[in-house]
Amino acid sequence: MSSATTLSTRSGHASSQEMLHLVLRIGLLPILMAIVIIGTSLLSPYFLGWMNVVNILRMASFLAIIACGQALVIIAGGFDLSVGAVVALASVVTAKAMAAASAAIGGPEIVAIAIGIAAGLGSGIAVGLFNGLCVSMLKVSGFVVTLGTMSAAAGIGLLLTNGIPVYGMPNSFVQAIGRSQFLGFPLAIYIALAVILAMVFVQRRTLFGRYVYAIGGNQEAAVVSGVSIRPHLVGTYVVSGGLAALVGILLTALVGSGQASLGGDAMMLQSIAAAVIGGVSLRGGIGRVEVVAVAALFLTILGNALNLLHIDSRIQPIFLGLIMVLAVALDEFSRRRTARV
Amino acid sequence: MTAAAISQTTPPQTAEPLLVLSGVTKEFPGVLALDGVDLDVRAGELHVLFGENGAGKSTLINVISGTFPPTSGTFRFAGEEMQGLTPSAARAVGISPVFQEFSLVPSLTVEENLFLGREKSAAGVLDASGMRRRARELIAELGFDLDPKARVDRLDRAHQQMAEIAKALLGNVRLLILDEPTASLTERETGRLFELIAKLKSDGVGIIYVSHRMREIRALADRVTVLRDGRHIKTLDAATVTDGELVELMTGRKIDVLFPAITHKPAETAIAVENLSTADGLVKGVDFFARAGEITGIAGLVGCGKSELVRAIYGIAPIASGTVTLRGEPLHRLDPRTSLRSGIAYFPANRGVEGLALSRPIRENVSMAALDLDRYQRRGIIRRAAERALIGPIMETLKLRPPNIERPVGNLSGGNRQKVMLGRAMARDLDIFLFDEPSVGIDVGAKVEVYEFIKRLVEQGAAVVVVSSELPEVLALSNRLYVMHHGRIAALLEGPAKTEQNVLSSFFEEEAREKAA
Amino acid sequence: MSDANLTATGKAPGLEGKAGGERPSARASGLSFGNTWLRKLALPIALVALLGGFALADDRILTSYNLLNIAQQASYLALFAMAQMVVILTRGFDLSLGPTVSMVSVGAALAMMGMGGGEANGLVVVAAAILAGFALAVACGLFNGVVVALLGVSPLVATLGSMNIAIGVATTISDGRPVQGVPATFSQTFYTGSILGLPIAIVIAIVVGGALAFVLSRTVFGRSLYIIGTNPQAAAVAGIPVKRLLVLAYILCSALAALGALMMTARTGSGEPNLGGTLSLQSIAAAVVGGTSLAGGRGGVATAVLGALFITILSNGMNLTRIDGYVQMIVLGAIVILGVVLDRLRLDTR
Incomplete structure (x- = not known):
């Protein structure tokens, strides 16, 4: 493709491309974010209102938590398409378990709540474990395995509820986790911050994080260096499943019922979009969760801005699709530009 | 070097050598890669593994370093039976391999790679400062010019090789395995490596050294084991064996004429490049031409840009600047399809x-x-x-x-x-043929056929370019020989000037020129 | 992939050039010969077993009416599986296939409405539908192909992106509601009509399948797709115009999907913005279960059709034996995973 242009003009061509690319590479996310924020706040007075800001942060928290798990899986060279379905599954399982426990025990609500949360997290971790084991033991592509578990998990969620919301959770669960605020911000934001900080620590300072980078960067080198692959691969899927389940629980508390329609394909797509826009390389080995979290915030702001500007919600997927493709194309472009060793 | 970098335990005083393999067999589905191989390496000895590509050297060192288990046979190290060996277990007992295919993760830094698989940590949390200190110490001891914080994919091949060697020497090393370690090193760096090897030997480290460079074998080896077709052929004392003997054992037959006598009749210039640089930066401002009716050779170390030069001509390595002229006509479009249509073939x-x-x-x-x-x-x-x-x-x-x-x-x-x-x-x-390492991975019989094929092409008037890391091969085949170093043409040797000595010294001169510049 | 790895690390082919090396490999090929037969027969046997099993559970399964029904049902999925197979051959896949179907469905229905619907000349209306449908599909395929081949984006992200775009387009142009008023001529052409007593859907699937089989096995384009899927770098070095052919493969995939979309639109009698639904997943499942390898370069019309038949029979049987739709989702998921595990095993024993 590049050889189609004449050879002599190439060097001048390349440097201007390099400039463009440099600007885009370093500044894509902040620049886009600034444009969206400034533009929208000029057009809609409501945008920077306290309620809206809190709302954005809350929705961004959910996405950021899932995207952190997704990023970890992608850095290790995999893919997790099942996160959206896990959100739904965890929501249903949490609500069912909590309702059943509170009906059966009747005692202090905290016990029922704990049982429900444990069951919800457990369901997500179980799906993650299954994904991880299939990928690492059977050596099949993570993409297809999670495509399968996505369908299966969504099916189980629907089967458990018949598509009807599950009520009967203790009121204090909804009050304490879904609606409580601290210093004016909902609990979900603090949980997301904690998750992000923990993941930053895991990535930078722990063996697990280091090995995830190594496995994604060059699995063969990791093997001959004595890194055991299987537990770490499984670990990434378990973390991803667990974090998706956490979001399922938080969403359940927010809406007050267990619903098989939560999460879904949209959330899965957005988590991949956030990871990819946040600089996680689909080739594995590269990416930082803090940037991914910023990308999640950006996507949420974008969606919110489009809503406020009365842009048809049906057109919104088009923006998401284009931005995602653009981000990866830029990444690919910069990879080809840098010298190969 | 301090004791910390290498073995702290003195070699065992038993009569048993450090490493003893007996009857080691390795089968892959459909292939018998090793067939009952015996090998012993003593502490403080440098033992060369000698054999053609595909003789089983790689498989053998992979077995020794725990990459995969042997199908059958016994494997004793330091007096102990090694069973179910994994790469990390092998490192733990002091077996340290330096692979040719680097075991480095490109997206990590040198330091992160050095410690990969044996990080200093407490309860799963990394001790970053401790590792940094140790990495600096080690690199200083080795005398390498290497930045521990540099990302490996930003290093050139020689520095990656240094990182790989440093990685092998971190920790308790009792048996070091080097697989063609000098393939991408210059004379000076090679010299530094040889000093290091001497030091390790005197400290009682056993070394397995894979190479088919006679000069290195002469300079370093204590004993040489020849492998052929996955079998142990003979183990010889390096001091008494002759080059001819080694080659004959390696090939399993007397090869009178490996390289055919080729009549070169240089005619018009078939392909020429001017001031060519590739987008990946591995070729920098090269002028080069090849004529019909002769073989033009390109020699150089692994990673010097010689492959990239022909790949750029063929149209698979993107070009940053420069011109390519085909039979006097400038080419405006470089891609494999166009190249084939204009009569250029490339053999990867x-x-x-x-x-x-x-x-x-x-x-x-x-x-x-x-x-x-x-x-x-x-x-x-x-x-x-x-x-x-x-x-x-x-x-x-x-x-x-x-x-x-x-x-x-x-x-x-x-x-x-x-x-x-x-x-x-x-x-x-087709009438222009670009051969990139034409004899890699094939046995002597097939090599002879490939050389005969090339001879036929040239004598029918084709232009042939041979790129090779095998110095004897390019020296024997080519009529004119370009020597590349660090992406530039270091020399063009013709006629009597075309000697191994001149090729090697041109690396050195180019090195000096770069230093001066 | 595994081939490349083995050669790169020089482990297995350590005996390259050894005179006796031919012997063990001959043994290996004998082994794979047995496997090929096993592989080829496994799915037909499974199909028969499946039919037999369901027939025991419900005697409506083996009626000629139901078998024809299955064949008709399967023709749609077979078309989509063939579409998917074309890009899977090149190591890609198309997640936007389902939304493309939706987009084509509403696009074609709107075009027919625009031409006057039932009042206008039937042929003109049908031509408008075909034109609009294929134009949308080709645009989508072109987008996928350009993004994958020229920009170097992984097929996953590229088609995930176009999937979003197609969903957006489909719901926007239809306002999220079904587009009613598909004229009878259109239904006649793509659904109710029959040729030689066979429903038109089956006829279309057979004709398209035959044509595609010819293209894949007998043309330079088809041959090149297999080579690209087996080893893209080697294909590029051999002067095969990899990028151009990849773009064409994605366009062909979308065009086949568009044909299926027109047929489904004729069946439902309206342009449906959610018609594609889970078709991306189902078509990948069908192709993979049938034996198309995600590693590229392996598969063909037969694998796609067999896979489509298998999944159709399974869901037909589950419907007739009144197995819950949600359970069917779980079964579909399990089958996808099973399919790749089998694919993996086949590659390993090769």
Whole structure:
């Protein structure tokens, strides 16, 4: 493709491309974010209102938590398409378990709540474990395995509820986790911050994080260096499943019922979009969760801005699709530009 | 070097050598890679493994370093039976391999790579400062010019090699395995490595050294073990063996003339490049030309840009600047299809990766680069009978055995695979041939056939370019020899000036020039 | 992939060039010969077993009415599986296939409405539908192909992106509601009509399948797709115009999907913005279960059709034996995973 242009003009061509690319590479996310924020706040007075800001942060928290798990899986060279379905599954399982426990025990609500949360997290971790084991033991592509578990998990969620919301959770669960605020911000934001900080620590300072980078960067080198692959691969899927389940629980508390329609394909797509826009390389080995979290915030702001500007919600997927493709194309472009060793 | 960097335990005073392999066999599905190999390495000894590509050297060092277990046979190290050895267990007992295919993760830093698999940590949390300190100490001890914080994919090949060696020497080393460690090092760096090896030997470290460079074997070896076809042929004392003896043992026959006598009749310039630089920066401002009727050689270390030069001419390595002229006409478009149509063929070094579609039949692999010709298709529909009738005789003349062109290429030996590549060049009319490491991975018999093929091409008036890391090969085949170093042409040697000594010294001169600049 | 790895690390082919090396490999090929037969027969046997099993559970399964029904049902999925197979051959896949179907469905229905619907000349209306449908599909395929081949984006992200775009387009142009008023001529052409007593859907699937089989096995384009899928770098070195052919493969995929979309639109009698639903997943499942390898370069019309038949029979049987739709989702998921595990095993024993 590049050889189609004449050879002599190439060097001048390349440097201007390099400039463009440099600007885009370093500044894509902040620049886009600034444009969206400034533009929208000029057009809609409501945008920077306290309620809206809190709302954005809350929705961004959910996405950021899932995207952190997704990023970890992608850095290790995999893919997790099942996160959206896990959100739904965890929501249903949490609500069912909590309702059943509170009906059966009747005692202090905290016990029922704990049982429900444990069951919800457990369901997500179980799906993650299954994904991880299939990928690492059977050596099949993570993409297809999670495509399968996505369908299966969504099916189980629907089967458990018949598509009807599950009520009967203790009121204090909804009050304490879904609606409580601290210093004016909902609990979900603090949980997301904690998750992000923990993941930053895991990535930078722990063996697990280091090995995830190594496995994604060059699995063969990791093997001959004595890194055991299987537990770490499984670990990434378990973390991803667990974090998706956490979001399922938080969403359940927010809406007050267990619903098989939560999460879904949209959330899965957005988590991949956030990871990819946040600089996680689909080739594995590269990416930082803090940037991914910023990308999640950006996507949420974008969606919110489009809503406020009365842009048809049906057109919104088009923006998401284009931005995602653009981000990866830029990444690919910069990879080809840098010298190969 | 301090004691910390190497073995802290004194070699065992038992009579048993450090490493004893007996009857080691390794089978892969359909291939017997090692067949009852015996090998012993003593503490403080440098033991050379000698053999052709595919003789089983790589498999053997992979078994010793725990990459995969042997199918049968016993493996004792430091007096203990090694069973179920893993790479990390091997490192823990002091077996430290330096692979040719680097075991480095490109997206991590040098320091992160040094400690990969044995990080200093407490409860899963990394001790970053401790590792940094240790990495700096080690690099300083080794005298390498290496930044521990640099990302490996930003280093050139020589520095990656240093990082790989440093990685092997971190920790308690009792047996060091070096697989062609000098392939990408300059004279000076090689000298530094040899000093290091001498030091390690005096500290009682056993060393397995894979190389087929006679000079290195002469300079370093205590004993030499020759492998052929996965079997142990003989172990010899390096002090008494002759070069001829070694080559004969390696090849299993007396090769009178490995390299054919080629009559070069240089005619007009077929292809020329001016001030060519590639986008990846591995070729910098190169002027080069090749004439019809002669072989133009390009020599240089691994990673010096010699492959990239021919790849750029063929159109698979993007060009940053410069011009390519074909038979006097400047080329405005460089891509494989255009190159083939203008009569240029390229034979990649790595046939498995860039040459062949392994699960497809030989017939399809041979006709692959010629499907645009009317001989093979009419309006996009393949003329299958014609294809069979054309490809069959081509493979016949190349002595494909067995002569069945419907077998998948994946089932073929290296020599036969190379014949498929040669057949591809005969499937259409071409007159400029670019060979990238033509004899890698094939046995002597097949090498002779490849050289004969090249000889026929040249004597029929074709322009042939041979890129090779095997110095004897390019020296013998080429009429004019370019020497590349760090992406530049270091020398052009012709006639009597075309000697091994001149090639090696031109690296040095180029190095000095770079220093001065 | 595994081939390349083995060669790169020089482990297995350590015996390259050894005279006796031909012997063990001959043994290996004998082994794979057995496997090929096993592989080829496994799915037909499974199909018969499946039919037999369901027939025991419910005697409506083996009626000629139901078998024809299954064949008709399967023709749609077979078309989508063939579409998917074309890009899977090149190591890609198309997640936007389902939304493309939706987009084509509403696009074609709107075009027919625009031409006057039932009042206008039937042929003109049908031509408008075909034109609009294929134009949208080709645009989508072109987008996928350009993004994958020229920009170097992984097929996953590229088609995930176009999937979003197609969903957006489909719901926007239809306002999220079904587009009613598909004229009878259109239904006649793509659904109710029959040729030689066979429903038109089956006829279309057979004709398209035959044509595609010819293209894949007998043309330079088809041959090149297999080579690209087996070893893209080698294809590029051999002067095969990899990028151009990849773009064409994605366009062909979308065009086949568009044909299926027109047929489904004729069946439902309206342009449906959610018609594609889970078709991306189902078509990948069908192709993979049938034996198309995600590693590229392996598969064909037969694998796609067999896979489509298998999944159709399974869901037909589950419907007739009144197995819950949600359970069917779980079964579909399990089958996808099973399919890749089998694919993996086949590659390993090769």
